[in-house]
Amino acid sequence: MKHTKTVVPSDIEIAQKASMKKIFEIANGLDIEEEELEPYGRYKAKLSLNILKRLHTKENGKLILVTAINPTPAGEGKSTVTVGLGQALHKLGKKAVIAMREPSLGPTMGMKGGATGGGFSQVLPMEDINLHFTGDLHAITTANNALAAMIDNHIHQGNQLQIDTRRITWKRVVDLNDRALRKVVIGLGGPVQGVPREDGFDITVASEIMAVFCLAKDLSDLKERLSRIVVAYDIHKKPITAKDLNVEGALTLLLKDALQPNLVQTLEHTPAIIHGGPFANIAHGCNSVIATQMAAKLGDYVVTEAGFGADLGAEKFLHIKTPSLGFNPEVVVIVATIRALKMHGGVSKDNLKEENVEALKNGIANLKKHIETIQSFGLPFVVALNEFVTDTEMEVSFVLDWCREHNIPISLTQVWEKGGDGGVALAQNVLEQIEKKQTAFTPLYKQEDTLEQKLQSIAVNVYGAKGIELLPAAKKQLQQIEGEGWGKLPVCMAKTQYSLSDDAKKLGRPEDFVITIRELKPSVGAGFIVALTGSIMTMPGLPKEPAALKMDVDEEGKAVGIF
């Protein structure tokens, strides 16, 4: 969340002025044993997977899932609330651990905006986390591209598997915004340079390996999932997997160190585990299962987040991540802001500073739908109204009153401006919900349901649609997917994050709409079927003035220009 006018200094100024504790101290506070910690510099460390074995029988900490209304250009500050809530629990004397995704370099260098929270609710060292961190994304990039090189080498060396070069689904990746790589032709230059074919590059976080990495329970599960990845189809249209290429061992080796979660701290020294970061459209958009499991073994409370709004991130957390995780959230925090609710009520971005209670009245329907969704999963929740300097008293009162009328638990937060102190009310509200023990988690579909039933359930129950329509291509793919025996996998919706519907322009709570499924794409390694409802961008472009143009190193060797 970026506030327009305030006395709070910039994120990087706050971050660089902060005094961090040595990572050993943070680890000591979590009873991590010395040999379980691999330091990466003084303030970052990798955590050994042995921690999960050692604490196998220990009860899991209470899981708090932070989600949001549909995002708008106004910004909701979900990561900032996640960090702030962790800090607030810490302030209340609770042993809280934060579990978050790690940022991708592409957006950091592209549009202004890191992914480490903001203001006085940040994870540190913010420059390191936003740049190379501990190299996890580089390892994933390398594994993805090693697999691609093996495919083209196999074809070049005689193509024993009879791969149809027109039906290679595996793309290469870079962890950058680079639109010129979206569609390419490779293998040009004659017979010594390989076999020409169409190809394309995605951004690393869109790689199926990232999704696999984030759902794997341990090294052997990682290898098992990697071996299942479908990379192409042969001339008989039968799937070719990484295992057919005999490369799953090398890929596992390339990812072995990266699979260990990363421990860092917040500005208030609350431990944070930052690990994995898959796209929230073509993948499930949550940090790794291993990171969340570890946080739950090390802390009494775990604050974690899911990508985009509750229609995408929370739904996927609950249907895709939870089965691998083995336990479910006790309570959900739904982040909303006055500004975003006004946009959902029809106000344009330029007019957000003006008080507009009428727009709020309309826009709050978006929040209401997400609340209903969380309730339908049988989960208690708290609305976090993340305050902004331009919010008026009347607007805030309207939302508070509306919640009171509807018997909806709500707390105001000022975590950006005040850090943990600004989240204490929210933390108390969250703890209260947990103590009530009213959690009765129920997925909205059953594992054994058909893909169509699953799609229907999400569209109707989560989006509020009348139903779904499968375009002819998707119908054909459905048959093929069922024919291959993948028909019982969960679905992973690739839908615009801006609307509950599949039309980005329909804000608020759209009604009377149908979700159109254009394409079904198996991610067999990750273990889900991606349902595309529109064209989803898997390789962002750079703006005219990329954020990178402001980046530099000062005379003391410090990072400059990361926002």
Next chain:
Amino acid sequence: MKHTKTVVPSDIEIAQKASMKKIFEIANGLDIEEEELEPYGRYKAKLSLNILKRLHTKENGKLILVTAINPTPAGEGKSTVTVGLGQALHKLGKKAVIAMREPSLGPTMGMKGGATGGGFSQVLPMEDINLHFTGDLHAITTANNALAAMIDNHIHQGNQLQIDTRRITWKRVVDLNDRALRKVVIGLGGPVQGVPREDGFDITVASEIMAVFCLAKDLSDLKERLSRIVVAYDIHKKPITAKDLNVEGALTLLLKDALQPNLVQTLEHTPAIIHGGPFANIAHGCNSVIATQMAAKLGDYVVTEAGFGADLGAEKFLHIKTPSLGFNPEVVVIVATIRALKMHGGVSKDNLKEENVEALKNGIANLKKHIETIQSFGLPFVVALNEFVTDTEMEVSFVLDWCREHNIPISLTQVWEKGGDGGVALAQNVLEQIEKKQTAFTPLYKQEDTLEQKLQSIAVNVYGAKGIELLPAAKKQLQQIEGEGWGKLPVCMAKTQYSLSDDAKKLGRPEDFVITIRELKPSVGAGFIVALTGSIMTMPGLPKEPAALKMDVDEEGKAVGIF
């Protein structure tokens, strides 16, 4: 060097059985202060550039440069001798530090062969060093590709600099062997996906950023060099630099942490600084200047190596690296093996096991030429005859006698089989040469010589050619290069490593040949002009059975199958 039959276990078996000291202990032995060490796990660390500032006035350790005869498929074991010599000096009670290049993942996953020495002369942890290590190569890959993305984005966003899309010289890179990426067309798919153009990928170690990284003296020199990199020419054929794109700050930021050298240890706990690894053909093929400088401040003796044979690696070390380094080697070690000398004398690889003194008599001419070259630089030297199990007594005697006759200092080494103990004789010989103080280093050309004079000098004095011939394209490029004011830069020869000539098949000591210069390519950031004498491969391909197919992780999470 890989021995065929021996009781010595495999490299990875030796490496994984070894007991390493904590990296803090290794650093303590070098009087590195605690805040100057950034641990990466327990056995690797980055060293702060402050060490160079703190020890600015301290006398440099004696520099020992390890080079070799022209490499053959028989293997010479230059890295193994480098590590073994460092260990041997350590055994003699000397404060020795090894400085080496870091390996590229491409060859490690492609053809059997890491780059961390062998047998009982290895640097550890060998798996880590051969895989992601501390992420330096990933940082270089990212910086290289960020610059490429900025070029294509600039063109897409209106091309204010009037870049000629047919004259973009900057290529993308991956740290893999991937022949299908050598020649590609990017920007396909219509106006939203960028501007279509021809492009290609090199392997990361061939990136000019790698050369820049290895020649930079500090962060500001790095930035200065990055800003000078020529990425394209505009429609008026004027060079476009990274500075014109305003991206040198971001590139410096991406490389800031990587620029700190990496400290590890050998099997015998000798400190080794492993940092940077540019190609030895289109670049200069030595570890970073900063690493060598730091080794010289921390140790009394520094053992370092240069790529390929003395005609390429040592020549470039002495003409390109030494000026940035600020000091020169005191002594040069020239590694040779009986097997390789026999190949230079005309024996095929399959017949190497048979005793053949006649072939040795012919092949030793290759060694003789390299000795003369080192002498012409005014440097003392020692020949290291790296023993192999198939060498016969008669063959060894022949080489020893030949050296005695010619008054050439020589030592036998068994560092692969015996570690430091196998290199003690060599170490004593090297120390003796240093104590004689007969070093009178003189470059073979002057900075102010023209490019043609420099080319001529290297061809005649180092290769033993009659002269050079510039093909018409190269002549034209020479004019352009001089026109841009780059005519006084040193030259960086891109020549086959297998022969003293530019014909890979001419082994031994070819005579009566001319070096044909086909192309001149400015690397203005690195600060040299690459002279191509043939087609140089900057993106290797994978063999039919890549080494990666044997790689895996065992049940304990240990690496398997790295050789």
